[in-house]
Amino acid sequence: MSTIIAYFKGIGQGLNTLWTGMKVTGYYFFHARKEIITMQYPDNRDTLKIPERFRGRVVMLHDQNNEHACNGCTMCEMACPNGSIKIITDKILNPETGKVVRIIDKHIYHFSMCTLCNLCVQACPSNALAMDNSYENSVYDRSELTFVLNQPGSKIRDNVKD
Amino acid sequence: MNAIYDFSILTGGIHEWLSGLMSPTAVMITEMVIIGTLLIVFVALMGLVLVLAERKVAAFFQLRLGPNRVGPWGSLQTLADFLKLLTKELITTKSADKFLYNLAPFIVMLTPFLALGVIPFAPGLQIMDMNIGVFFITAVSSMGVLGILIGGWASNNKYSLIGGMRSAAMVVSYELSVTLAIMTMVIMTESLSLSEIVASQSDGWWIIKGHIPALIAFLLYLTASTAETNRGPFDLAEAESELTAGFHTEYGGIKFAFFFLSEFVNMLVVASIATILFFGGWMPFHLPFEWAVGFNHIMDFIPGIVWGFGKVTFVIFLMMWFRWTFPRLRIDQILNLEWKYLLPMNLVNFLLMALIALSGFYL
Numbered sequence: 471m472s473t474i475i476a477y478f479k480g481i482g483q484g485l486n487t488l489w490t491g492m493k494v495t496g497y498y499f500f501h502a503r504k505e506i507i508t509m510q511y512p513d514n515r516d517t518l519k520i521p522e523r524f525r526g527r528v529v530m531l532h533d534q535n536n537e538h539a540c541n542g543c544t545m546c547e548m549a550c551p552n553g554s555i556k557i558i559t560d561k562i563l564n565p566e567t568g569k570v571v572r573i574i575d576k577h578i579y580h581f582s583m584c585t586l587c588n589l590c591v592q593a594c595p596s597n598a599l600a601m602d603n604s605y606e607n608s609v610y611d612r613s614e615l616t617f618v619l620n621q622p623g624s625k626i627r628d629n630v631k632d
Numbered sequence: 633m634n635a636i637y638d639f640s641i642l643t644g645g646i647h648e649w650l651s652g653l654m655s656p657t658a659v660m661i662t663e664m665v666i667i668g669t670l671l672i673v674f675v676a677l678m679g680l681v682l683v684l685a686e687r688k689v690a691a692f693f694q695l696r697l698g699p700n701r702v703g704p705w706g707s708l709q710t711l712a713d714f715l716k717l718l719t720k721e722l723i724t725t726k727s728a729d730k731f732l733y734n735l736a737p738f739i740v741m742l743t744p745f746l747a748l749g750v751i752p753f754a755p756g757l758q759i760m761d762m763n764i765g766v767f768f769i770t771a772v773s774s775m776g777v778l779g780i781l782i783g784g785w786a787s788n789n790k791y792s793l794i795g796g797m798r799s800a801a802m803v804v805s806y807e808l809s810v811t812l813a814i815m816t817m818v819i820m821t822e823s824l825s826l827s828e829i830v831a832s833q834s835d836g837w838w839i840i841k842g843h844i845p846a847l848i849a850f851l852l853y854l855t856a857s858t859a860e861t862n863r864g865p866f867d868l869a870e871a872e873s874e875l876t877a878g879f880h881t882e883y884g885g886i887k888f889a890f891f892f893l894s895e896f897v898n899m900l901v902v903a904s905i906a907t908i909l910f911f912g913g914w915m916p917f918h919l920p921f922e923w924a925v926g927f928n929h930i931m932d933f934i935p936g937i938v939w940g941f942g943k944v945t946f947v948i949f950l951m952m953w954f955r956w957t958f959p960r961l962r963i964d965q966i967l968n969l970e971w972k973y974l975l976p977m978n979l980v981n982f983l984l985m986a987l988i989a990l991s992g993f994y995l
Contacts, residue, residue, distance in 0.1 A: 481973065488958065495693045495957040502692040510697070 525586040526604035528555075528579055530619035531597075537627040538620055540598035542574040549593035554583035573626055581607065582615040596630050637935040640756030667759055671748060678900055679893040680710045686896070686952060693956040720885035725787065728882065732786035737883065737890035740779030744897035746772040751904045752827050753944075754914045754937035765826035766818060769905060770811050773860065776898060777803040780862070780869060780879045783891070787882035795878025798963055799862055799869035805970040806866075809856035812978040816849040816985045817842070817909040820994070826908055833912035836919060841995040845985040850910045852978055854950065857902040859966065861895060864955035866966060903947035907940065911947075914940035 498505055509518065520526075532538050542559040560575040591599045599619075609615060650659045684699070684707065691698025699706030724730055750765040752758035762768055777800055784796020820842050821829040832838075839846045859866035870878035880891040907913055914936035918928045961969070988994055 491957045492953060495953065498695055499689070499692045499953070502695070506692075506695050506697060508695070508697045510700075 520603040520605065522603070524603050524605075525588060525601040527581055527586070527602060527607060527617075528584065528590060528599055528619065529602045530577060530621075531600050532621055532624055533627070536621060536624045538598055538624050539596040539627050539630050540574050540577060540594075540620065541596060541626055541630050542572050542577075543595065545593045545595060546590035546599060549589045551587065551589065552583050552585060554580040555590060556580075574620055577619040579617045579619050580615065581617060582612055637937070638755045639937075643756060671745060671759070675745065675748065675893070675897050679896050680714060682896040682900065682948070683713075683892070684710045685948070689949065689952045690956050693953070714889065717886055717889040722885045722887060725789075725882050727788045729786040729788065732782050733882075734887075736779045736783030736786060737887045738779075739782060740776055740894045741890045743772060743776040743779070744894055744901050746775075747901040748897070748904075750826055751901065751908070752830055752913055753904070753940045754935070757914075757937065757940075758827060761825065761827045763823075763825045766814055766824045766829070766905075769826075769901070770807075770814060773810075773898075773901065774803070774807050776894065779894075780891075783883065784879035787879070789882050791875040791877075792879050792881050795869045795875045795881070799879060801963065802866065802869070802966055802970075803860055803862075805967060806856045806859040806974075809852060809970060809974040809978050810860055812975070812982055813849045813853035813856060814905070814909060816845065816978070816982050819982075819985050819989050820846070821909075826913075829908055830913035830915055833915045834918065836995060837910065837912040837915070837917070839910040840919075842985070842988070843994065845981050845988060846910065848977070848981045849985070850906070852974055852981065853906055853909070854947075854954075856970075856974060857906065858951055858954055859970075861898045861902055861951075863895065863899060864951060865958035865961050867955075868960055868963060868966065899948055899951060900944065903944045903951065906947045907943040911943045912939075913943075 511518070530538050530540060542557055544557050544559075547553075547555045547557050556578040557574055558576040558578065559572050561570050561572055563569070564571050586601070588601060591601060607615075647659070647663065650662055653659075654662070687709070688698040688706070690696075699709035702709040702712050724733055747769050749759045750762050750768055752761075780799045780803075781796045784792040784794075784799070787793070817829075817838060818824060820838055821832050823829055823832065833841075835841075839850055842849075858864045862869045868874075868878075870880070875881070880888055883891060912918075916928070916931035916934060916936070916939055918924070918931060
C-alpha cells in the first residue's frame with residue numbers, strides 16, 4: 471500500500487516541481503522587456519554605465535595641485551605577480567629638514583602584462599594607486615601599452631609618511 | 633461558421649477553371665504539381681519561421697535578446713542561415729555507408745510532408761481528407777525514427793550510432809503513449825477522419841466537453857509527443873553535451889538542414905494534431921450552452937485560419953516552454969517515465985474515457 475501512495479505522491483511532486491520551474495521561466499518570458507540584462511555594447515556607448523568596481527587599468531591618483539601619494543616604497547612592484555610594475559626612484563635633499571628623502575622618478579606600468587588582479591592597489595600603504603573604469607583599451611602598437619603613472623611635474627604630497 | 637472564410641470556394645474555383653482548360657488527367661497532374669510546390673514552400677517557410685521563433689523564445693526565457701542584427705527584429709536571420717547551409721559543400725565521410733548516409737535526410741524529411749497532407753489547417757485548407765486520417769498520421773510519424781536510425785548507423789561514428797539507438801528506443805516506447813492518447817480522444821470523436829473530428833467540435837472543444845479525461849489525455853499527449861519529436865527534455869538523441877550532435881554529427885550543409893528542419897516541422901505536425909484533437913482545429917471557441925449564442929456568434933467572425941494557426945502557435949509555445957525550462961532526462965529515466973508512468977496512466981485514462989462516453993457524462 472505504501473508503495474502505491476509513494477507512486478502517486480511521486481507523480482504529484484513531479485508535476486509540482488515542473489510547474490515551479492515553468493513559473494520561473496514563464497515570469498522571465500512575460501517580463502522580458504524589463505528583465506533582459508543584455509547590453510548591446512557598441513550601440514549603447516552613450517548611455518553605458520560602468521560599475522564603480524570595474525577594473526579598467528591601474529592609475530595613480532593625483533589631486534588638483536598635481537600631487538600624488540606615492541613615496542616609491544615598491545610594495546606594489548613586489549606585490550605584482552607578473553612584474554608589470556617597475557619603479558625608478560630618486561633621492562633628493564629636503565632643504566627644510568636637511569634629510570635625504572626618496573621620491574619616485576618614474577612609476578612604469580606595463581598594461582600589456584597586467585592581469586588586473588588588483589594586488590598592487592591593495593598592497594599600497596598610502597593608497598596612491600587605484601583602478602579606473604576605462605575600457606576600449608586596445609591600441610595598434612605594443613609600446614603604447616606602457617604607461618608612466620606619475621604625471622610629469624608631479625610631486626609627493628606633504629603628509630605622506632616615508 | 634461564416635462561409636466567406638471557407639477555402640474550398642477558392643480551391644473549387646481553381647479546379648473548375650482548370651477543368652475548362654484541359655482533360656481530367658491533366659487537371660489532376662497540374663493540381664498535384666501545384667499542391668506539391670505549395671507544400672514545399674509552406675514547409676520551408678514554416679521551418680524558417682519556427683527556427684526564428686525558437687531562437688527568440690529561447691532568448692527571452694534566458695533573459696537574452698536573441699538574433700536582432702539581420703533584418704528588423706532579426707527576422708531575416710534564419711534566411712541567412714539557410715542560404716549559408718545551401719552554399720556549403722556536401723561532404724560524405726570516408727567510411728560512411730554512402731547510399732544510406734545520403735538517403736537518411738530524405739526519409740526524415742518525408743515524414744512531416746506525408747503527415748501535413750491530411751491536416752486541415754482551415755475550412756477547406758486540407759490537401760486530402762482521408763477517412764482514416766488519424767491512423768495515417770500515427771503510422772507515418774513513426775517513420776521519422778527510421779531516418780534517424782539510418783542516419784546514425786550509416787555515419788559510422790560512435791556518437792551518431794548511440795544517438796540513433798537512443799532515439800529508436802525512445803520513440804518506439806513513446807509511440808504507444810501518443811497513440812493511446814489519440815485513441816482516448818477518438819472514443820469521443822467517433823471518427824478517424826480529421827475533418828470530421830474538427831466538425832464534431834463545432835459546439836465546443838473536446839478539452840472542455842471531455843473535461844477530466846480529455847485534460848489528462850492532453851497532458852499525456854503533450855509529454856509523449858515532445859519525446860516523439862526528439863525535443864525538449866527528451867532531446868537525448870542529440871544531447872550536445874554528451875554526443876556532440878548525436879545522429880547528425882557527420883552531416884553538414886543542406887543534409888543537416890533537412891534534419892534540423894524536420895524537427896521543427898514535426899513539431900508543427902504534432903501541435904496541429906493536438907489542436908485538432910483537443911482544441912477543435914480551426915473551430916472558433918464555442919460554449920455549449922443556451923445563453924452563449926451571442927458569444928458564439930461573435931467568435932464566428934474571426935476567420936478559421938486565425939483560430940487554427942493561433943492554437944497551433946499556442947501548443948508550439950508550450951513545447952518551447954518545456955524545452956527551455958526542464959533539464960534533459962537520462963535514457964533510463966526516460967524509459968521509466970514511459971513504461972512506469974505514462975503508459976499505465978494512459979490505459980487507465982482510456983478506460984475512464986470509455987466509461988464517460990458510455991454513461992454520457994460529457995457536454
